[in-house]
Amino acid sequence: MGKALVIDDKIKQAVDIITGLVMNPSEISIGYDDIKVILDLGGNLLISVGRGTGRNRALKACQDALNNPWKELFVKDATVVLLNITGPSDLRLEEVNEALNLIKESVAVNAVVNFGVARDSSLRNQVRVTLLASAAGEDGSAKNWWNSESVS
Numbered sequence: 092m093g094k095a096l097v098i099d100d101k102i103k104q105a106v107d108i109i110t111g112l113v114m115n116p117s118e119i120s121i122g123y124d125d126i127k128v129i130l131d132l133g134g135n136l137l138i139s140v141g142r143g144t145g146r147n148r149a150l151k152a153c154q155d156a157l158n159n160p161w162k163e164l165f166v167k168d169a170t171v172v173l174l175n176i177t178g179p180s181d182l183r184l185e186e187v188n189e190a191l192n193l194i195k196e197s198v199a200v201n202a203v204v205n206f207g208v209a210r211d212s213s214l215r216n217q218v219r220v221t222l223l224a225s226a227a228g229e230d231g232s233a234k235n236w237w238n239s240e241s242v243s
Contacts, residue, residue: 117209
């Protein structure tokens with residue numbers, strides 16, 4: 092019964108993370124359509140959260156998210172990535188850009204990376220990164236999925 096409870100908890104965490112991405116207000120948003128498309132592409136999906144504080148907090152948060160036991164199976168070959176960076180009101184665009192570049196360097200060269208940025212004053216000096224990565228769409232189906240006119 093213990094393993095079932097752990098699995099239930101992990102599923103609950105994944106649902107909470109995805110719901111938070113869609114429902115929480117943000118400056119650059121990841122919406123329902125983004126989540127739906129990455130799930131519809133199929134394949135295995137890594138969901139990882141990282142946190143960083145102090146100097147280089149956004150980079151530290153990305154490194155924490157990438158420091159996942161499943162990284163070798165998902166991240167290096169990921170062709171579809173959703174990245175959400177949440178920080179306090181003093182989160183700078185430079186920090187976001189550095190974090191985004193680290194993620195781009197960590198995934199497949201041809202990966203499609205979409206990102207969002209949100210503010211949360213309760214984080215104070217902390218940045219939280221949510222990473223969704225999948226190797227789905229290796230046939231090229233992921234290349235322009237954020238630019239499509241309609242997502243059903």
